Amino acid sequence: MTILQVEDLGITFGGLRAVDGVSFQVSLGEVFSIIGPNGAGKTTLFNLVTGIYRAGRGRIVLAGEDVTRVAPHLLVRRGMARTFQNLQIFFRMTALENVMVGNHLAERTSFLADLLSLPSVARQNVRTRARAMELLERVGLAHHADTTAGDLPYGVLKRLEIARALAADPKVLLLDEPAAGCNAVETEAIDRLIGQIARDGVAVVLIEHDMKLVMKISDRVLVLAHGRRLAEGPPRQVRSDPAVIAAYLGEHGAREADRAHG
Amino acid sequence: MLKRVLSSRLAVLVLLAAIIAVVPVLAPSSFYLRVAALVWIFALAALGLTILTGYAGQVSLGHAGFLGIGAYAVAVGPAKLGLDPLLSLLLGAVLCGLVAYAVGRPILRLKGYYLAIATLGFGLIVALVLTSESAVTGGPDGMQVPRMVLFGWRVSGVSTWYWITGGALLVGALLALNIQASPSGRALRALHDSEVAAAGVGVDVAKKKLAAFVLSAVFAGVAGSLLALMNGFITPDAAGFMHSIELVAMVIIGGLGSVVGAVVGAAFLVVLPQALTVLQEYEQAVLGLLIMVFMILLPAGIVPSLRRLLLERAA
Amino acid sequence: MSIVDARHKAGHDEAEGAAPGKVMAEFLQLVFSGLTVGAVYALVALGFTLVYNASDVINFAQGDFVMIGGMGTVFLMAAGLALPVAAFIAILAAVLVGLLLHRLAIEPARGASPVSLIMITIGASIFIKGVAQLVFDKQFHSLPAFSGTTPIAIGGATLLPQSFWVIGGMLVLVLGLWVFLERTLIGKAVLATAANRLAAKLVGINVTVVLALAFGLSAAIGAVGGILVTPITLTRYDVGTLFALKGFAAAMVGGMGNPIGAVVGGLLIGLLEAFGAGYLSSTYKDAVAFVAILVVLLLMPQGLFGRRAVERV
Ligand SMILES: Nc1ncnc2c1ncn2[C@@H]1O[C@H](COP(=O)(O)OP(=O)(O)OP(=O)(O)O)[C@@H](O)[C@H]1O
Ligand SMILES: [Mg+2]
Numbered sequence: 001m002t003i004l005q006v007e008d009l010g011i012t013f014g015g016l017r018a019v020d021g022v023s024f025q026v027s028l029g030e031v032f033s034i035i036g037p038n039g040a041g042k043t044t045l046f047n048l049v050t051g052i053y054r055a056g057r058g059r060i061v062l063a064g065e066d067v068t069r070v071a072p073h074l075l076v077r078r079g080m081a082r083t084f085q086n087l088q089i090f091f092r093m094t095a096l097e098n099v100m101v102g103n104h105l106a107e108r109t110s111f112l113a114d115l116l117s118l119p120s121v122a123r124q125n126v127r128t129r130a131r132a133m134e135l136l137e138r139v140g141l142a143h144h145a146d147t148t149a150g151d152l153p154y155g156v157l158k159r160l161e162i163a164r165a166l167a168a169d170p171k172v173l174l175l176d177e178p179a180a181g182c183n184a185v186e187t188e189a190i191d192r193l194i195g196q197i198a199r200d201g202v203a204v205v206l207i208e209h210d211m212k213l214v215m216k217i218s219d220r221v222l223v224l225a226h227g228r229r230l231a232e233g234p235p236r237q238v239r240s241d242p243a244v245i246a247a248y249l250g251e252h253g254a255r256e257a258d259r260a261h262g
Numbered sequence: 263m264l265k266r267v268l269s270s271r272l273a274v275l276v277l278l279a280a281i282i283a284v285v286p287v288l289a290p291s292s293f294y295l296r297v298a299a300l301v302w303i304f305a306l307a308a309l310g311l312t313i314l315t316g317y318a319g320q321v322s323l324g325h326a327g328f329l330g331i332g333a334y335a336v337a338v339g340p341a342k343l344g345l346d347p348l349l350s351l352l353l354g355a356v357l358c359g360l361v362a363y364a365v366g367r368p369i370l371r372l373k374g375y376y377l378a379i380a381t382l383g384f385g386l387i388v389a390l391v392l393t394s395e396s397a398v399t400g401g402p403d404g405m406q407v408p409r410m411v412l413f414g415w416r417v418s419g420v421s422t423w424y425w426i427t428g429g430a431l432l433v434g435a436l437l438a439l440n441i442q443a444s445p446s447g448r449a450l451r452a453l454h455d456s457e458v459a460a461a462g463v464g465v466d467v468a469k470k471k472l473a474a475f476v477l478s479a480v481f482a483g484v485a486g487s488l489l490a491l492m493n494g495f496i497t498p499d500a501a502g503f504m505h506s507i508e509l510v511a512m513v514i515i516g517g518l519g520s521v522v523g524a525v526v527g528a529a530f531l532v533v534l535p536q537a538l539t540v541l542q543e544y545e546q547a548v549l550g551l552l553i554m555v556f557m558i559l560l561p562a563g564i565v566p567s568l569r570r571l572l573l574e575r576a577a
Numbered sequence: 578m579s580i581v582d583a584r585h586k587a588g589h590d591e592a593e594g595a596a597p598g599k600v601m602a603e604f605l606q607l608v609f610s611g612l613t614v615g616a617v618y619a620l621v622a623l624g625f626t627l628v629y630n631a632s633d634v635i636n637f638a639q640g641d642f643v644m645i646g647g648m649g650t651v652f653l654m655a656a657g658l659a660l661p662v663a664a665f666i667a668i669l670a671a672v673l674v675g676l677l678l679h680r681l682a683i684e685p686a687r688g689a690s691p692v693s694l695i696m697i698t699i700g701a702s703i704f705i706k707g708v709a710q711l712v713f714d715k716q717f718h719s720l721p722a723f724s725g726t727t728p729i730a731i732g733g734a735t736l737l738p739q740s741f742w743v744i745g746g747m748l749v750l751v752l753g754l755w756v757f758l759e760r761t762l763i764g765k766a767v768l769a770t771a772a773n774r775l776a777a778k779l780v781g782i783n784v785t786v787v788l789a790l791a792f793g794l795s796a797a798i799g800a801v802g803g804i805l806v807t808p809i810t811l812t813r814y815d816v817g818t819l820f821a822l823k824g825f826a827a828a829m830v831g832g833m834g835n836p837i838g839a840v841v842g843g844l845l846i847g848l849l850e851a852f853g854a855g856y857l858s859s860t861y862k863d864a865v866a867f868v869a870i871l872v873v874l875l876l877m878p879q880g881l882f883g884r885r886a887v888e889r890v
C-alpha cells in the first residue's frame with residue numbers, strides 16, 4: 001500500500017535547481033533507496049519531504065493526505081520520522097534521553113503538569129524510559145544508555161538517531177546515509193536493522209553511498225543527478241542502466257574506485 | 263553512586279534548604295541576612311533564566327524588564343489602585359506572563375544575536391516606561407512600596423523577609439527541577455541542541471520556547487515583587503540593562519542549566535558588589551573584569567566544574 | 578534617556594498647527610538631526626560589521642570606543658594639547674584598547690558559544706566604563722565645535738556646522754574603509770577572512786593578525802565618531818552603552834555583516850529616532866527606534882540588505 005507519494009517536487013537556491021521535479025512513491029514494508037552523486041539533491045529532497053524546506057513546486061501526499069505545507073513537527077504526528085546526514089544529536093543529553101525525546105508525541109502530559117510534577121508525569125517518565133530502553137537495546141546501544149551523547153563515537157550516534165526516529169513510531173522512516181562513517185561491523189548491524197524495520201511494515205526511504213548495502217537491501221532504487229530523476233527501478237535494473245553508469249559511476253564511482261585503489 | 267546523588271532532585275533541595283537554614287545561625291548581623299535575602303531573590307530570577315537559557319538555550323538580555331514589572335506591580339497596585347499587596351504580587355506575576363506571551367510570540371522566532379537585541383530592546387522599553395510615566399511610577403526617583411499585610415499581620419523585619427525569600431527560592435528551585443526531568447524539560451533541552459531534530463520528533467519548538475519564556479518571566483516578576491516589598495522602595499533601575507546583564511551573568515558564571523549554579527551565581531554577583539562597596543570607585547571595573555575572567559577561564563561555570571572535579575576525584 | 582541630540586531638539590516643539598512652510602522646515606530640521614546622529618550610529622555599526630565579518634563576534638564594547646574618543650580628546654585638551662593632537666592620541670588610545678580587548682579577551686575564548694562571547698564583550702564594556710570613571714570622571718563633557726557654532730539656514734531649518742563634520746567625517750571614513758578593503762593587499766586579506774576563514778588560513782593569511790586589525794580598525798572608527806559628535810551631544814564615561822545598542826541595531830537592520838547595510842541602517846535609525854522624537858514623543862524616541870527594529874527583524878529576519886538564506890540541515 002502506498003504510504004508516501006511525492007509529485008513533481010522542486011526547490012531552487014539562488015538559481016540552483018537543487019531538486020527539480022522529482023516524483024516517487026513508497027509502500028509500507030518497502031526499502032526504497034535514493035542514490036546519486038554528491039550534490040545531486042538527495043538530502044534536499046529529504047528536507048522538502050519532511051517540511052524543513054518549503055517546496056517551490058510539487059506536492060507531498062502522506063497516507064492519502066496532502067501534507068505539502070505541513071510543519072515538520074506536525075508531520076511526525078502523521079507518521080514521518082527521519083535521521084540526518086550531519087548528525088543532529090542532542091549532545092548534552094544522555095543516549096537514553098535522546099531516545100526519550102523521540103517518544104515526545106506519545107507523552108501525555110502538559111507543561112503545567114510537568115512544572116508541578118504531578119503523579120502522571122512520573123508515570124509517563126517510567127513508560128517513556130522503558131520504551132526508550134527497549135529501542136536502545138534494539139539498535140544495540142543499551143550499554144551506552146547513561147553516557148552523554150556528546151561523548152559517543154560517530155558510528156554509535158548514527159544508530160542512536162535511528163533509535164530516536166523509531167521512538168516516534170513512524171510509518172515512513174527516512175534515513176540519510178546511516179552507514180556513512182561506520183566500520184564494516186557497524187554497517188552490517190545497520191543493514192540488519194533496516195531489514196527488520198521494513199519487515200515490521202515501515203516504509204524505509206534510504207539515502208546511501210555504500211552501493212553494496214543499497215543493492216542488497218533495496219526493493220527499488222531512485223537515481224538522482226542534478227536534482228532530477230535519472231532512473232528508477234529494482235537494484236539490478238538500475239545498476240545496468242547506461243545513463244546511471246555514465247552519470248553516477250562516471251563521476252562518483254570513479255572517484256570512489258580511485259580512492260579504494262590509490 | 264556519587265553521580266546519582268549529585269544529580270538527584272531531593273539532594274539539591276535538601277542542600278539548598280540546609281544552606282538557607284544555616285546562614286542565619288552564622289550571620290553576625292542583620293546586614294548579612296539582608297544580603298542573603300537579596301541573594302535568594304536574585305537566585306529566583308536567575309532560576310527563570312536557567313529554564314530559558316540553561317535548558318532551552320534562548321538568550322534574554324531584557325529579563326530585568328520583568329523584574330521591574332513585578333516590582334512596580336506591588337508598588338503601584340496598593341498605592342494607586344488600592345489593591346491588596348499579595349494580590350498585586352499575583353497580578354504582577356500574571357502580567358509578566360501575559361507580557362512575555364505577547365512579546366515572546368513574535369521575537370522567539372529570532373535566534374542568537376537577533377534574539378539578544380530584541381530582548382534587549384524590550385528591557386529598555388520597560389525601563390523607559392517606568393522612568394517616564396512618573397504620574398504612575400514616580401519617575402526616575404522611584405516610589406514607596408506599601409508594607410505587605412498578610413491576614414492582619416504586617417510583614418516587616420529583615421529576618422521575616424529572609425525566610426519568605428528563602429521559601430520562595432526553594433519553591434522556585436523545586437519547579438525548575440520538576441521541569442528539568444519532565445517531558446517538557448527534555449523537549450527544551452533537546453531544542454537547545456538541535457531545533458530541527460526536536461521538531462523532527464514532534465516537539466512544537468515555538469510553543470515550548472514560548473512556555474519557557476513565559477515561565478522565566480513569571481520567575482523574574484515574582485523576584486521583582488519580593489525585592490520591592492522587602493526594600494519598601496523601588497526605582498526604575500530595577501529594570502535597567504545592568505540588571506539584565508547581571509541575571510545572565512549569574513546563570514552562566516554559576517553554570518548554565520544548573521539549579522545550584524543559578525544560586526551560586528546569584529550569591530557571587532550579589533555579595534561581590536557588597537564587598538566591593540569598600541572600594542566603591544573600583545566596583546564597576548572589578549565587576550566587568552570578573553565577568554570576563556570567569557567566562558574565559560571557567561566557561562562551563564562554577565558548579566559544573568566543581569561537580570566534574572568531584573566526580574574525577576571519586577573515580 | 579539618551580543625551581544624543583539634546584541640543585538639537587530645541588525649537589521644534591511648537592510646530593502644531595503651523596503653516597505649510599513651517600511644517601516643511603520642521604521636517605527638514607528633523608532630517609538634519611536624524612542624519613547627524615545616524616552618521617555616528619552608522620560608524621558604530623560599521624565597527625560591529627568589521628569585527629563580525631572577521632570573527633563572528635558581536636563586540637558589545639563597540640560603543641565604548643566612541644566614549645574613549647570623545648572623553649580622551651576632552652581630557653587631553655584640558656591638559657593643554659591642541660584639538661588635532663588630542664584627537665589623534667585619543668584615537669590611538671582607542672585602538673590600543675581594541676587590540677588589547679582582542680588579545681586578552683577574544684583570542685583566549687576562541688570557539689566559545691555566542692552567549693559566552695556576548696557576556697565576555699559585555700564584561701569588557703563594563704570594565705572599560707569602570708576604568709573610564711577612574712581615569713576620567715563621572716561628569717558630562719563637551720568639545721568646542723570644530724568650525725564655530727553659527728547655524729547655517731537651509732530651507733527654513735538650521736544646521737550646525739559640526740553636523741557637516743559628523744556626516745562628512747562618516748562619508749570619508751566609509752570611503753577610506755572601502756578603498757582599504759578593496760584596494761590594498763591587507764584589506765583584501767580581511768575580506769577573504771570574512772568570506773571563508775578556513776580557506777583564508779589555507780592560502781596563508783594570518784587570521785589572528787586580520788582579527789586584531791579588525792578590532793583595531795573598528796576601535797579607530799568608533800573613536801573618530803565620538804570625537805566628531807561630542808561637540809553636539811556631550812559625552813560621559815557611560816555613553817557607550819546607548820551607542821552600542823543603536824549601532825548594533827543599525828547593523829542588524831541593515832543586515833548583519835553588510836557594510837552598506839550598516840551605513841544605511843545607521844542613518845535610518847537616526848532618522849527614525851529624530852522623527853519619533855519630533856512627531857511622537859521625545860521621551861520615547863529610544864523605544865520608537867527599537868520598535869522599528871523589531872518590525873524590520875520580524876518582517877525581514879535577514880535585515881534590509883542581508884542575503885536571504887535557507888539554513889542548511
Ligand atoms: N540550504 C541551502 N542553501 C543553498 N544551497 C543548498 C542548500 N541546501 C542544499 N543546497 C545545494 O543544493 C545542492 C544539493 O545538495 P544536497 O545536500 O541535497 O546533495 P546530496 O545529494 O545530499 O549530496 P551528498 O551526497 O553530498 O550528501 C548542492 O549544490 C547544495 O550546495
Ligand atoms: Mg546529502
